[in-house]
Amino acid sequence: MFYIGVDVGGTFTDILIFDVVSNLTEVIKVPSTPSKPEDAIIGALESYRGRSKDVKLISHATTLATNALLTRTSLAKTALITNDGFRDILEIGRQRRAEIYNLYNRRPQPLVKRAYRFGVRGRIGHDGSELERLDKIAVAKIAARLVQEKFESVAVSFLNSYVNPIHELQARRILKKCFRGSISLSSDVNREYREYERASTTVVNAALSPLISDYLERLKTKLDLWEFRCGLYVMNSDGGVNTFRHASQYPISIIESGPAAGVLASCYLARRLGIERAISFDMGGTTAKVGTILSGEPDLSYEFEAAGKTHSGRSIKGSGYPVRYPFIDLAEVSAGGGSIAWVDEGGTIKVGPQSAGADPGPAAYGRGGREPTITDANVISGKINPDYLLGGRMKIFSELAFKAMNERIAGKVKMDTHDVADGVLRIANNSMAKAISIVSVERGRDPRDFSMIAFGGAGPLHACDLAEEMSIKKIIVPEHPGLFSAFGLLTVDISREFSLPIMSTNLNPDERLEELRRKGKRELEEENLSGISFEDFLDLRYKGESYELTLPYERAMDVRKKFEEKHRLFYGYISDDAVELVNVRVRAISKIQKISMKEDKEIRHRAEPDRERTMRVARRAAKVPVYNRDALRPGSFEGGPCVIEEYDSTTVVNSGWSWVVDSLRNVHMVSGE
Numbered sequence: 001m002f003y004i005g006v007d008v009g010g011t012f013t014d015i016l017i018f019d020v021v022s023n024l025t026e027v028i029k030v031p032s033t034p035s036k037p038e039d040a041i042i043g044a045l046e047s048y049r050g051r052s053k054d055v056k057l058i059s060h061a062t063t064l065a066t067n068a069l070l071t072r073t074s075l076a077k078t079a080l081i082t083n084d085g086f087r088d089i090l091e092i093g094r095q096r097r098a099e100i101y102n103l104y105n106r107r108p109q110p111l112v113k114r115a116y117r118f119g120v121r122g123r124i125g126h127d128g129s130e131l132e133r134l135d136k137i138a139v140a141k142i143a144a145r146l147v148q149e150k151f152e153s154v155a156v157s158f159l160n161s162y163v164n165p166i167h168e169l170q171a172r173r174i175l176k177k178c179f180r181g182s183i184s185l186s187s188d189v190n191r192e193y194r195e196y197e198r199a200s201t202t203v204v205n206a207a208l209s210p211l212i213s214d215y216l217e218r219l220k221t222k223l224d225l226w227e228f229r230c231g232l233y234v235m236n237s238d239g240g241v242n243t244f245r246h247a248s249q250y251p252i253s254i255i256e257s258g259p260a261a262g263v264l265a266s267c268y269l270a271r272r273l274g275i276e277r278a279i280s281f282d283m284g285g286t287t288a289k290v291g292t293i294l295s296g297e298p299d300l301s302y303e304f305e306a307a308g309k310t311h312s313g314r315s316i317k318g319s320g321y322p323v324r325y326p327f328i329d330l331a332e333v334s335a336g337g338g339s340i341a342w343v344d345e346g347g348t349i350k351v352g353p354q355s356a357g358a359d360p361g362p363a364a365y366g367r368g369g370r371e372p373t374i375t376d377a378n379v380i381s382g383k384i385n386p387d388y389l390l391g392g393r394m395k396i397f398s399e400l401a402f403k404a405m406n407e408r409i410a411g412k413v414k415m416d417t418h419d420v421a422d423g424v425l426r427i428a429n430n431s432m433a434k435a436i437s438i439v440s441v442e443r444g445r446d447p448r449d450f451s452m453i454a455f456g457g458a459g460p461l462h463a464c465d466l467a468e469e470m471s472i473k474k475i476i477v478p479e480h481p482g483l484f485s486a487f488g489l490l491t492v493d494i495s496r497e498f499s500l501p502i503m504s505t506n507l508n509p510d511e512r513l514e515e516l517r518r519k520g521k522r523e524l525e526e527e528n529l530s531g532i533s534f535e536d537f538l539d540l541r542y543k544g545e546s547y548e549l550t551l552p553y554e555r556a557m558d559v560r561k562k563f564e565e566k567h568r569l570f571y572g573y574i575s576d577d578a579v580e581l582v583n584v585r586v587r588a589i590s591k592i593q594k595i596s597m598k599e600d601k602e603i604r605h606r607a608e609p610d611r612e613r614t615m616r617v618a619r620r621a622a623k624v625p626v627y628n629r630d631a632l633r634p635g636s637f638e639g640g641p642c643v644i645e646e647y648d649s650t651t652v653v654n655s656g657w658s659w660v661v662d663s664l665r666n667v668h669m670v671s672g673e
Contacts, residue, residue: 001019001020001021001054001055001056002017002018002019002020002048002051002054002055002056003017003018003020003055003056003057003059003490003593003594003595004016004017004018004045004048004055004057004058004059004490005018005058005059005060005061005261005486005487005488005489005490005595006041006058006059006060006061006486006489007060007061007258007261007483007485007486007489008032008037008040008041008060008061008062008063008064008258009032009063009258009284009285009286009485010032010034010063010067010284010285010286010336010338010355010357011031011032011284011285011286011336011337011338011357011361011457012029012030012031012032012284012285012457012482013029013030013031013032013033013037013040013041013044014027014028014029014482014483014485014486014648015027015028015029015030015041015044015045015483015486016028016480016483016486016487016489016490017048018490018595020056020593023596023598024598025480025487025595027480027483027486027647027648028044029482029483029647029648030043030044031359031361034067034357034359036218037062037064037215037219038215038218038219038222041060041219042219042222042223042226045226045228049226052226052227052228052229053227053229055228055230056230056231056593057230057231057233057490057592057593058223058228058230058231058232058233059233059234059235059241059489059490060219060232060233060234060235060489061234061235061254061257061258061260061261061485061486061489062215062234062254062257062258063257063258064211064212064215065208065211065212065251065252065254065255065257066255066256066258066306066307068208068211069204069207069208069255069306069307069320069321070307072109072111072307074211075111075207075208075211076151076152076153076181076182076206076207076208076209076210076211077116077150077151077152077153078111078112078116078151078152078153078154078155078203078206078207079112079116079117079118079142079146079151079153079154079155080112080116080117080118080154080155080156080157080199080203080206081118081120081139081142081154081155081156081157081171082117082118082119082120082156082157082158082159082199083119083120083121083122083123083158083159084119084120084121084122085119086119086159086195087114087117087118087119088114088117089157089195089196089199090110090111090112090117090196090199090200090203091107091110091114092196093107093196093200093318093322094196094318096317096318097318098308098309098316098317098318098319107318108307108308108319108320108321110203111203111204111207111321112155112203112207116151118142120134120135120138120139120142120171121134121135121138122134122135122158122167123159124158124159124160124161124163124164124166124167125160126160126163127163128160128163128164129164130164130166130167134167134170134171136170136174139170139171139174139175140174140177143174143175143177143178143179144178146175146179146181147178147179147180151179151181152181152182152210153181153182153183153184153206153207153209153210154175154179154181154182154183154184154206155184155186155199155202155203155205155206156168156171156172156175156183156184156185156186156202157185157186157195157198157199157202157203158171158186159195160195161185161186161187161191161198162186162187162190162191162192162193162198162501163501165185165187165188165191168185168186168187169185169187171185172185181210182206182209182210182213183206184202184203184205184206184209185202186198186199186201186202189201189202189205189250189252190202190324190325191499191500191501192324192499192501192583193501193503193582196322197303197322197324198324200321200322200323201252201322201323201324201325203321204252204255204306204321204323205250205251205252208251208252208255209248209249209251211251212247212248212251212254213248213249213251216234216244216247216248217248219232220232220244231592232244233494234246234247234254234257235254235257235258235260235261235264235488235489235492236253236254236257236260236495237253237254237255237256237257237260237325237326237327237328238253238260238300238325238326238327238328238495238497239260239263239264239267239298239300239328239492239495240492240493240494240495240496240587240589241489241492241493241494241495241592242254242494242495242496243494243527243529245527246496246527252323252325253325255306255323255325255327256304256327256328256330258485259282259289259328259330259332260327260328260488261485261486261488261489262280262282262289262455262456262484262485262488263280263282263289263291263293263298263328263330263488264298264328264488264489264491264492265455265478265484265485265487265488265491266278266280266291266293266298266453266455266484266488267293267296267297267298267491268487268488268491269453269476269478269666270293270296270451270453271296272597272664273476273662273664273666275293275451275476276294276295277292277293277294277445277449277450277451278292278293278450278451278452278453279291279292279293279436279439279440279447279450279451279452279453279472280292280293280298280453280455281432281436281452281453281454281455281456281459281463281466282455282456282459282484282485283335283336283337283432283454283456283457283458283459283461283462284336284337284456284457284458285336285337285338285355285357285361285457285458286334286336286338286339286355286357287332287333287334287335287336287339288332288333288335288336288431288432288435288456288458288459289330289331289332289435290330290331290332290432290435290436290438290439291328291329291330291331291439292439292440292443292445292450293453298328298329299328299329299439300326300327300328300329300550301326301327301329302324302325302326302327302539302550303322303323303324303325304320304322304323304325304327305317305318305319305320305321305322305323306320306321306322306323307320307321308320308321310332310333310334326497329439330439331435331436331438331439332435333352333431333432333434333435334351334352334353334354334355334431335351335352335374335428335431335432336355336374336458337362337373337374337375337378337457337458338355338356338357338361338362338373338374338375339351339352339353339354339355339356339373339374339428340352340354340355340356340371340372340373341371341372341373341374341376341377341405341408341409341424341427342354342371342408342409343408343409343412343413347412347413349409349413349420349423349424349427350427351374351424351427351428351431352428352431354371355373356369356371356373362375362376362379362401363376363397363400363401363403363404363405364376364379364384364396364397364398364400364401365394365396365397366395366396366397366400369400369404370404370408371404371408372401372404372405372408372409372424374424374425374428374458375401375458376401376404376405376421377401377405377420377421377422377424377425377428378421378425378458378461379396379398379401380398380401380402380405380417380418380421381418381421381422381425381615381616382613382614382615382616382621383461383615383616383643383650383652384396384461384650385645385650386398386613402417405417405420405421405424409424418616418621419619421616422616422619425462425465428462429462429465429466429469430469432462432466433466433469433470436466436470437470440470447470447471447472448470448471448472448473450472451472451474451475451476452466452467452472452474452475452476453475453476453477453478454475454476454477454481455477455478455481455482455484455485455649456481456482456484456485456649457481457482457648457649458649459477459481459649460477460481460644460649460650460651460652461649461650461651461652462652463475463477463651463652463669464640464652464653464654464657464669465654467669467671468654468671472671473670473671474668474669474670474671475668475669475670476666476667476668476669477644477649477651477666477667477669478666479629479646479664479665479666480646480647480648480649481648481649481651482647482648482649483648487595490594490595491594491595492594493589493590493591493592493594494524494529494589494590494591494592495587495588495589495590496520496523496524496587496588497585497586497587497588498516498519498520498585498586498587498588499516499583499584499585499586500512500515500516500583500584501582501583502581502582502583502584503580503581503582504580504581505543505578505579505580505581506581507540507559507560507579507581509536509538509553509559509581509584510555512584513536513553513584513586516584516585516586517534517586517588520532520534520586520588521588523588524588524590529590530590531590531591532588532589532590533588533589533591534586534587534588534589535552535586535587535589536552536553536554536584536585536586536587537550537551537552537553537584537585537586537587538550538551538553538559538581538583538584538585539581539582539583539584539585540559540563540579540580540581540582541579541580541582542567542575542577542578542579542580543577543578543579543580544577548582548583549563549566549567549570550585551563551566553584559579559581560579563579597664597665598664598665599663599664600633600634600663600665601634601635601663602634602635602661602662602663603633603634603635604635604637604660605633605635605636605637606636606637606638607627607632607636607637607638607661608627608631609625609626609627609642610626610627610628610631610645611625611626612624612625612626613626613643615641615643615652617641617654617655618655622641624641624642624643625638625642625643626642626643626644626645627642627643627644627645628645628646629644629645629646629651629667630646630647632644632661632665632667633661634661634662634663634664634665635660635661636660636661637658637659637660637661638658638659639653639657639658639659640653640654640655640656640657640658640659640669641653641654641655644659644667651667651669653669656671656672657669657670657671657672658670658672
């Protein structure tokens with residue numbers, strides 16, 4: 001019986017296949033096919049075509065939604081229907097300027113053109129009463145125009161529909177009479193107050209829905225042809241998984257799907273190893289992502305800006321499209337293996353944000369890439385095998401890496417190519433260290449109290465350098481770190497979140513929470529899911545404050561006391577003001593069988609190197625031992641500097657660090673300084 005995790009990234013598609021009977025895993029890493037992501041998946045699973053009936057589950061993470069928003073390609077032709085006089089809400093937004101001192105700063109272009117936004121008469125009051133009936137004739141005329149002009153999707157967002165959705169429901173009934181495209185109601189997508197954020201979330205959902213539903217349908221069709229008739233799931237942004245059907249209907253739930261999988265794998269490993277405080281460091285082909293894990297749980301936020309800009313890992317408010325959906329809170333920088341190094345007009349070396357991606361990729365891949373990247377710098381420094389990757393399936397052309405670095409950078413700045421490569425790596429490390437600082441120091445957490453879990457194809461290459469910069473003393477590199485995100489897909493349950501607005505100082509939420517539990521149970525059972533449990537949450541604030549804090553809730557707990565404890569932790573004070581309950585939330589969870597790690601007995605012994613090679617150590621060339629990770633048994637130990645190679649990644653151990661393989665085949669590195 002097989003469980004399969006599939007992580008589609010910008011550069012590689014990672015597939016991990018877990019055999020429940022033998023407790024063994026197989027890993028497959030293939031270049032992504034950006035124009036048709038399903039092709040890489042189907043091609044990689046071809047060897048399992050004859051055993052498709054033994055596949056119990058396929059869980060999937062993808063960056064398709066993120067990439068579509070970033071590039072504004074493949075998005076649906078979308079309309080917005082709202083109240084008369086409010087069709088400019090997407091442009092008015094909030095008073096947030098992405099660049100405060102830039103007089104020519106421009107807000108992101110709305111996903112719906114002004115000509116495609118329609119206002120209709122009708123109004124619901126703040127208390128849910130109907131102040132003016134919906135103009136149904138106007139909605140019918142809009143529906144006819146949508147059909148005539150071949151719109152693919154429509155968002156419906158009326159004022160105060162979070163209190164009373166009656167007008168949105170009426171509009172949907174009218175639209176469905178002739179319009180066959182996707183219809184997104186704000187009361188379904190995000191039933192919470194704040195009209196701009198609700199409208200923006202609904203529009204993003206509508207713009208993505210045809211793209212995501214078409215992609216998932218193509219993938220399902222091809223899997224069905226090979227008789228992979230198993231459970232098919234997609235990773236949510238908040239760290240749970242959900243059905244293809246739900247992801248197609250609510251694509252906002254999977255915008256941050258890819259990054260979430262790696263953090264969930266880190267949470268699983270931290271719990272297994274008994275690590276209370278961990279920093280997850282995921283460096284892939286395009287970006288590096290950093291998160292924090294406390295007591296086995298990641299940081300969660302409930303609003304983010306899709307396709308927004310970042311600066312040193314910080315999200316820049318006002319630069320993207322607000323989306324209200326729970327997601328794992330990460331700091332992300334443009335410092336992946338494919339990030340391009342370049343020289344600006346002042347002669348300064350820069351790294352990113354441009355990336356060579358999967359096609360053509362770094363120069364060393366020999367696929368036509370001419371720009372030097374972080375991967376090329378690692379090849380030049382001797383940190384990456386100069387001959388091949390992926391167990392020999394992917395040849396490396398070190399001469400092309402030298403040529404690109406020399407022609408594009410070294411020749412311009414009049415420096416030795418090796419020194420330039422060292423500089424590129426230091427710049428990238430500095431950028432990633434800032435991301436670690438954001439999720440630790442800037443949140444009142446001392447990174448010296450944390451262990452780092454390093455993964456991604458390039459994460460273990462840079463882990464020691466980053467740990468030294470942030471004074472982190474311990475690093476864990478899991479087995480197959482380049483496919484660790486795919487592993488994370490098989491460690492979680494199906495989950496779905498439901499919310500209701502309350503806006504009251506009555507802090508007894510039990511009745512409304514029970515209403516949400518019934519709704520959650522009904523929806524999950526409609527998809528033949530069972531074993532359903534619930535987790536409850538409250539959004540609270542002092543009356544008059546602008547934003548809320550989210551607390552887990554248990555019956556009969558002292559809500560005000562728990563709120564004030566968290567308020568003091570976040571803001572440093574508490575108040576005598578009334579506490580307002582803004583929203584109640586319920587997370588419905590359906591348990592599914594999950595992957596496990598095989599544990600072997602540790603027998604302490606010194607590891608035997610496979611060979612030696614020249615690598616840059618402290619900016620000088622030196623011969624270092626190279627170990628084959630597949631040959632390392634639990635209990636193997638040694639010290640740095642050295643290199644540990646495996647199929648999907650390379651671990652560099654710096655001078656002053658020792659390492660040992662534990663019973664789960666993780667490599668633990670400890671600083672002796």
